[in-house]
Amino acid sequence: MAESIQINFGGFVPLSTVDWRGKSVCVVFFRGCPVKCWYCHNQSILTGEDRRPVEEVKELIRSSALLISGVIFSGGEATMQPPALFALARYSRSIGLSTGLHTNGVYPDVIRKLIDERLIDHIALDIKAEWNLYTVRGKERAVGKQVKESLTLCTESHHAGTLPGFEVVVTLFPGYGEEIMTISRDVAPDIDLVLQQGVYMGIRPLDLNNLKGIADRLGRPVRIRTRSDGEIFYEGTRSSWDAGIGER
Secondary structure (H helix, E strand, C coil), rough: CHHHHHEEEEEEEEEECCCCCCEEEEEECCCCCCCCCCCCCCCHHHHCCEEEHHHHHHHHHHHHHCCCCEEEECCCHHHHHHHHHHHHHHHHHCCCCCCEEECCCCCCCHHHHHHHHHCEEEEEEEECCCCCHHEEECCEEHHHHHHHHHHHHHHHHHCCCCEEEEEEEEEEECCCCCHHHHHHCCCCCCEEEEEEEEEECCCCCCCCHHHHHHHHCCCCCCEEECCCCCCEEEEECEEEEEEHCCCC
16 A cells, blocks of 8 residues: 555755756655765765655645646655655656656666656656766676666657656766767767766866867767756857767
8 A cells, every 4th residue: 555655765845946947846855876976966865764654755745736847756766766756656647747757777677667657757867977887886786787778768768759858967077078978979869968067075067168068079969057057058069060070
């Protein structure tokens, strides 16, 4: 029964206008993550326990329903907790809200079930590294194959119309330019690729011009996100296209 399902709860934001482009949403954070990126801005919820009934989180979503049009499931990593994720997605659907997921893609079978059951409208797949370098920290278990499977699954589902919204997000720091070249080649040209400014104490972040310079090398339009400039759509400089770096 739904009443017996629990969530390892990471937090709740009742209203956000920055977590799903063009929508006002609430955000449910799931505690726990297998990847545990050193730069994660949610370090406090990557581990630990805060078990709560799913019904409590449903009430939080319901309390925001008049102000929002959708719900984002984030973390940590929401797909680590399939029963709670499925229950909350079904509930959100039942009260007329769209559903979105921010995920690292390590659990493609969970993503597949969300899509097959039409429980998800939008997925932001946050790719952390090149496939051969993608590991679960602590156990150092390679998970690049699983993440690439999630990329293929989401791309095919988006093309088939069963996943209306899909984007790939890559968080960039100085020295990361070569990895994004590899990742970009595996992201279909019609899928939104987001270059996100990485921010971490003690490291100078890449600014908008730095990220534009990286984007020019990719030969494709991208979205660029920075804290100071928000999100822009960037098609590259004419000189980069003329130089044969990419084709329109």
